[in-house]
Amino acid sequence: MPTINSRALLTALHEAAVQGAAPFARTRDAVSHWWRAHAASIPSTAPSPAPVYLIALGKAAPAMVAGALAGLADLHVPVTGGIVVAAHRAGPSDFHDLPLPDTVAVYQGDHPVPGPRSLEAADAIDDLLRSMEPGGVALVLLSGGTTALCAAPIASLSQAVGDAEEAQALIANLAQTLLESGLAIHEMNAIRRRVLRFGAGRLATALAARGATHIATFAISDVIGDDPSVIGSGPCSPDPLSDAEFLAVLDAHGMRARLQRAMAHVLGIAGAGAPPSVPAASHEAFARVRYSLVARNADAVQALARAAHREGIPRVIVEDIPLEGDAATLGDLFAQRAVHLARTLAPGERALLVAGGEPVVHLRDTIARAMQAGDEDDARIAEAALLPSGDEQLTGKALSPQASSADEPLRGGRMQVFAVAASLALEQAAARGDRHAWRVVLLAAGTDGRDGPTDAAGAIVDAAVPALARRHGRVPERDLLTGHTWFSLDAADALLRTGPTGTNVMDVVAILVSG
Known part of the structure; x- marks a missing residue:
């Protein structure tokens, strides 16, 4: 040695190198700067200040939440609720020993191949979305690992196989196949986001449907080129690929012969079907999204x-x-x-x-x-x-x-x-x-x-x-x-x-x- x-x-x-991309201070400063810049458009006076929700996903989620909480505390902004999905069982030190509000739940997903914990985390995000009050502000904190940690099937995939757990097994098989095939992360996520519940901008559209007026997205990039549609499979970003371009990615890597039949059918490469639809870039939800890059390679x-x-x-x-x-x-x-x-x-x-x-x-x-x-x-x-x-x-x-x-x-x-x-x-x-x-x-x-x-x-x-x-x-x-x-x-x-x-x-x- x-x-x-x-x-x-x-x-x-x-x-x-690790400290050069440390999430806490960078997220704190980014959230503080964003809030000050948009404070005029956020209702903040009694008796009904705007509810604020944190959704932190990825390997850096705990530290990013701690930074966001610190930035909001400096501005005397309370947090109404939220969720953290991390890659490991997060403890107080992961949150920089800052007190976590009781209304913020912490989950551990599966990585690199999604499994039952990832499905549980995705269901918990759905529960949070259903509990959100209209007129709220959503702070979405993204980092590497997001795609797997909260991976769950879109409704059409679950319907195709008749069971959410079986559909989750198809998601896991897809992830394993892509990892084995040596695809670059932007290629893997171009495929995965089509069948993920919160991929390809679906989280942003769900937040908008619950009345979120602001969707502030802060990302730590784990991809070459720092493309928002690739980081975490783009929960708050529209899919830039057309159906034809998406199918071309699949064919470029010979995926037609490698995927399980049910997945191939849902993806539109078997039978007479078409690829799953994704929110259009013109969807009004994306007008509410403001994207900030917190750290990169x-x-x-x-x-x-x-x-x-x-x-x-x-x-x-x-x-x-x-x-x-x-x-x-x-x-x-x-x-x-x-x-x-x-x-x-x-x-x-x-x-x-x-x-x-x-x-x-x-x-x-x-x-x-x-x-x-x-x-x-x-x-x-x-x-x-x-x-x-x-x-x-x-x-x-x-x-x-x-x-x-x-x-x-x-x-x-x-x-x-x-x-x-x-x-x-x-x-x-x-x-x-x-x-x-x-x-x-x-x-x-x-x-x-x-x-x-x-x-x-x-x-x-x-x-x-x-x-x-x-x-x-x-x-x-x-x-x-x-x-x-x-x-x-x-x-x-x-x-x-x-x-x-x-x-x-x-x-x-x-x-x-x-x-």
């Missing part, structure tokens, strides 16, 4: 770069182009770039290469490549790993070291794939006699603290990591190919475990290079 000093430095830089990347300068690293190179595409390919590419950079540094000189974004993992493509290469064992292992992981498989307890097998659950995320691919590239460079490969240490981690269905944010690796994994019985090349990267990184003691961070602005990569 990397030296203690390098690991400590990169861990500190990751924390700086660029904030985390810039905060990391500033922290590196404070740590005395004189040369910090920030990649302008977001990380997109296959995670393994990018890991290999960035490792090679870092080795090339090391050759240009003088003895004792240090530099840092920084990037942010969200790569993808194409596990089904990996299976196809393994079959084409004649490696049926690797293909079988990867195929078996596609089975959904239960909660008991996400605890992060180390398993007995062994070569990858079909008995092991799929465990590893895009940053862990990036890290293993990079470490293998560094090892190969060192094996060719390039001493500069030993002068590279790489951090690849998510800002939310959880990379894929694992207990780790990502990893910190160098050229020695593959050998350390092999010493404990792993085959990192096979783990990379079959979706088991967590096992190699855990064996090498290279994982970065931070716990939930309270924010989510995609991923960051920081590569420390020494001369």
